[in-house]
Amino acid sequence: MTETARALESTASASLYVAFELGSTKWVLACTTEQTTQRPRLRQVAAGDMAAVDREFTLAKVKLGLPAASAVRSCYEAGRDGFWLHRWLTGRGVSNVVVDSSSIEVNRRARRAKTDRLDASRLLALLRRWTAGERRVWSVVHVPTPEAEAARHLPRELATVRTDRTRIRSRIAGLLATQGIRCALTRRFTERLSDLTTGDGRPLAPAFQDRLAREWTQLQTIEARLAALEAAQVRRITAAEDAVGRVAQQLCRLRGVGETSASLYSAELFATRTFRNTRQLGALTGLVPVPYRSDQRVQDQGISKAGRAELRRVSIQLAWCWLRWQPDSGLASWFMERFGRAGGRSRRIGIVAVARRLVIALWRFVEHGVVPQGAQLKPVN
Numbered sequence: 001m002t003e004t005a006r007a008l009e010s011t012a013s014a015s016l017y018v019a020f021e022l023g024s025t026k027w028v029l030a031c032t033t034e035q036t037t038q039r040p041r042l043r044q045v046a047a048g049d050m051a052a053v054d055r056e057f058t059l060a061k062v063k064l065g066l067p068a069a070s071a072v073r074s075c076y077e078a079g080r081d082g083f084w085l086h087r088w089l090t091g092r093g094v095s096n097v098v099v100d101s102s103s104i105e106v107n108r109r110a111r112r113a114k115t116d117r118l119d120a121s122r123l124l125a126l127l128r129r130w131t132a133g134e135r136r137v138w139s140v141v142h143v144p145t146p147e148a149e150a151a152r153h154l155p156r157e158l159a160t161v162r163t164d165r166t167r168i169r170s171r172i173a174g175l176l177a178t179q180g181i182r183c184a185l186t187r188r189f190t191e192r193l194s195d196l197t198t199g200d201g202r203p204l205a206p207a208f209q210d211r212l213a214r215e216w217t218q219l220q221t222i223e224a225r226l227a228a229l230e231a232a233q234v235r236r237i238t239a240a241e242d243a244v245g246r247v248a249q250q251l252c253r254l255r256g257v258g259e260t261s262a263s264l265y266s267a268e269l270f271a272t273r274t275f276r277n278t279r280q281l282g283a284l285t286g287l288v289p290v291p292y293r294s295d296q297r298v299q300d301q302g303i304s305k306a307g308r309a310e311l312r313r314v315s316i317q318l319a320w321c322w323l324r325w326q327p328d329s330g331l332a333s334w335f336m337e338r339f340g341r342a343g344g345r346s347r348r349i350g351i352v353a354v355a356r357r358l359v360i361a362l363w364r365f366v367e368h369g370v371v372p373q374g375a376q377l378k379p380v381n
Contacts, residue, residue: 330373
């Protein structure tokens, strides 16, 4: 084969590599080919201007000497733009990967130059290495289907609304405390505002009464929204019309597992994701330990805390409920044998281990119908 033929074959099989640095107002696109000596082509477009992105793909192929039919490989960091850009790219035949930002290799110097153009160029270099087979340069995010992504919003909205309710109740209690007032937040709270007196015996100022009345109105709106969401969650589990509802209904058969934890586990884990082994499941929940052993130094770094914090919080709560409502189960016996006589800190460490093992046991219950050892099912109504 002549050199000219080899050059034509290399050009025909070449790919365009594109790294997106996504911002709220502008995007930076870094483009290059397989040639290691070539400087990246950096261009800036308005955020969300997909016509400009299409034009940049075409212009980059022309400027870099690639055929119009060349394949395009791209990447961007997971963040505020979610996965719609990935779906748009893959719908146009682009081989795209969404990267976990915390897994990207960075220089550990205290001060290092950081701009959108530099970040895009570094991301582009890692994309080429990853495509060449270096799979450890970053972690790729599993992109859910639009249906799976939508199915997760009910438990997430419930968690958000509960947080909003707690914040407003704490704000009302804090405002009252600044005036030396201790008052229960009952249904007749606004009717009693005019009768409240401060700690030094003065009537509560009208400005405070108006502020508290507005806060109370907002709290009632959130309470109504929360009640509607909880009713929707119960209907979803009872009807079991989708995968999330069916899995949640199955989890609710176990004593100690309520609608909130069953709905969260179903939407975030079992009904919308596929796990090949228990290590993947443990890593996603963030309940796995992170060892640190270097030479003679051994340090306890705790758990990884990867994934959603709400999932870990509910997992710990469910573990305590499991010990209470499933005292004869294998997990409860293991905990009492290892940590029953220990102090507070040891028990807190032990309950994290119970939470991790319980998530795995529930996964096996959902996937294979294996009831956790010694666990009891709720009586059928």
